[in-house]
Amino acid sequence: MSTVTSMLRKLALLFRRGQFGQELDEEMAFHQEQMERELREQGKTREEARYAAMRTFGNTERMRERSHDAIGFSMETVAQDVRFSLRQMKRNPGFAVTAVLVLTMGIAASTAIFGFVDAALIRPLPYAQPSQLVVLYETTTMGKRYHLSYLDYLDWKRENTVFQSIDLYTPSGFTLKTPDGLQAVTGSGVTAGFFRELGVVPAIGRDFRPVDDQASAPRTVLLSYSTWQTRYGGRKDVLGQTVVLDGNPNEIVGVLPQSFHFAPAEPAEFWTTARASDQCEKMRGCKNFFGVARLKPGVSFQAAFADIQTIAEQLAREYPDANQNRGAYMMALTEVIVGDTRPILLALLGGAALLLLIAAVNVASLLLVRSESRRREMAVRGALGASPVRLVRQFVTEGLTLVAVASVLGLAAACGVMQLPVLLIPKDMLAKMPYIEGLGLNLHIVLFVCGVFLATGAIFSLIPALRHFPGDLREALTSGGRSFAGVAWRRLGANLVVVELTVAMVLLAGAGLLGKSFYRLLHSAIGLEPDHLATLQVSAEGLAYAKDAQQIQLQREIQEKVSQMPGVQSVAFTDSLPLGDGDGAKNYWVVGRPYHGEQNEVLDRDVSYGYFSTIEAPLLRGRSFREDEDESMPLVAVINQQMAQRYFPGENPLRQQIYGQGDEKHHIEIVGVVNDIQEGQLDAAPGPAVYLPFRQHPSNGFAVVVRTRQDADAMLSLMTAAVHGIDPGLATYDPITMQQRIHDSPATYLHRSSAYLVGGFAALALMLGIIGLYGVVSYSVSQRTREIGVRMALGAERATVHRMVLREAARLTLVGLAAGIVCAIGAAALMRSLLFGVQPWDLATLAGVSAVLGSFALLASYLPARRAARVNPADALRAE
């Protein structure tokens, strides 16, 4: 008989399971009846006959199971086991939820971090043979990664024997002519062979032709994929259209593929040709480019490096004016793109793996605790005829079911977590990490989760299965399980828990300190009211705005137009917004004081009248600028408090005169003192600053600051439209609210991301530590049930037992806490640069964190302690 037909019969039966069971039952009942009848005919009583029949007939359950085995698929019993496991979980939801939660966290954390590792380190860069690509720099006395000039490039290209090709790129920006006026956009200039060298083919259209970067060639441009989508709606007819960049018409010849990125030159919306026609390209001293080259097959990195170093030495000798002290430097492109992130990512991955291991061991110890209580269940099932293999398989299935549920949840959670960096990291930084874009579910990640599933599944299934190997069922029924393995496990578990609690304590303290720093940072005095402030930068290029009067007139027009917009309270201008890089300093000296060559660098800001009231910076003394204060009036200045304290300690700064470096003839009178405004990053120390009226120091680039009564966000596009309404030729950029500016600033990002990251790990570590403690204490209680029974039988009070268990937990917790505090202070001292307004030994944080950990630990040990105290001595002793 062929196995195929037998298989088909099995399949047919699969859909008639109910009927099959019924028929089998009926058949067996009939059999028993016949037996009974025969026994009665032999003279037995009805009762006797029935018992005799039952005895002869034997274990109906086992018979049924074996009949099922005969007709069933082996898969089917697996399904039965899974169903049974799910029933077990339902019956004991606390255990199931805890185990699944712990595993989910471990799996989610490691999967999410693996996602980053995969994106940054494993997935190949989107170029042909990326390992052959290198980036070329010139070294200077200041460092290694500096620009080279176009003429150097031509020489390197001609002299080298090691590269298939060399090309150039230079990150730059353009002004783009749009129907709404000029707009500042990002872009890069590259030599014509750049994309061919990388092995990148445009998604539509064509690449630059080799002659496209010649001085006489018509200007052409390639679009990045996202620019094509957002600015041109992904239409095919963009090819052949003209875009005006920096006033030059460029023909769009192609669109780069979606997967393309080139981090060193990102962000770049428009890719144009770097051409030899520009002035800079004709001077060897005008260093403006980076090189990218492809090694010839078989040429090693070192050989290539040595070759260009020799060329650079020659050039330095030949052109000492431009190239003295300049050498060549070379790095693999992969290294340039992901080099910085590799150690961080690998450290994180290591941490996550450790976390996952701890999670797995924790859940394994929980499984063990539970299997202790199921010792008898197993023995009974064995006695009732469950085969040993089947019992082991039941354990394995339970472990695997847990891990499977956790894997699915963990994968889903990881996908969610992976979206976080896109939200948390400011756009500018994200552009330098283009590989993070499109981070999400992919085959590598699914395979990783499968691997984790198998590894954890193996740990889980084996531990309880070995512990309960049903080969010695009778032993299991009789012995109390006080095996060597049990004791060893307890010791290992206890040590592990101390380590877990220590780690949790360190991370919690770190998270506490970082959180406090972040809070302090956001609530630090910035000297202005950021709510309802909208800002926009304006740049007025060209002859129409070359003169001071024209610049002042432009500002007047913008002020009038924006003031009329609904909801606008006041409008002001500054040449440099607060919370910036804190740069732009100049030496100022006080008139009438002897000068001994000292440096008196103070920040120098040109702001309009009404600026201080618009940003709500309180004036401490004197007055602010007047509207009519222009060149025709005496020069005036407002200084900040820092400057007043540093230059005029114990003096009245008002009516004092100062002068700037290189401008000794023009004395400036101080008319007011303003409270310190944070011009630099949130975590920067406040420094002295001088504010001068814009109309006495006009310029063609400034920021518009608007205080509104309504949502500042809604104001941004209206402001841009208003400026372009005055002159479409004005370039506008960075429309942003002050709140967003604070949110996006590098200091905020640094503190926020570190607080979130450490906080996330701390939460996981706390959870794991507590569950580990619970597992170990519970296991020890379950192992000591008999001992506890004996103690109670001998007269120990419930409270004593309670205390005994709690004492064990408290000992572990205290050791963990103490070690944790010491390590936490050490760790905090190491990350001092991340702390703001908090000391590493901040008592409140340490106390708070200890209290949190302590109370969670108490809770975790209270439950098993209560269970121990409830042990009924009679039961405990009989259970043996």
Add this chain to the structure above:
Amino acid sequence: MPGTLDMLILMTLTRAPLHGYAIAQSIKRISDDVLTVEEGSLYPALQRLLLQGWVKAEWRRTDTNRRARFYTLTAAGKKRLGLEVSQFRQVVAAIGRVLEDVEEAG
């Protein structure tokens, strides 16, 4: 011996269709109580034979008007029985020779 039970069941069914109890009784009676079929093995074995297609089953009334499942030998079953019987004879003969050999030596 493995497979022997299947053969015995098939053999009892050569005469007439029987239900499970009757199969067990029949084997016991014919073998003069030497061979007893464990109920625990009988029904799983019957399911196996059904799956292989060597027997057919149908519900019928017994003489006492009780519903019971009667098993009938199929053509494939007859063929199978022939094969098993000849194999069994070979094995028994072989064992017999071994026993004789051992007895002579003893």
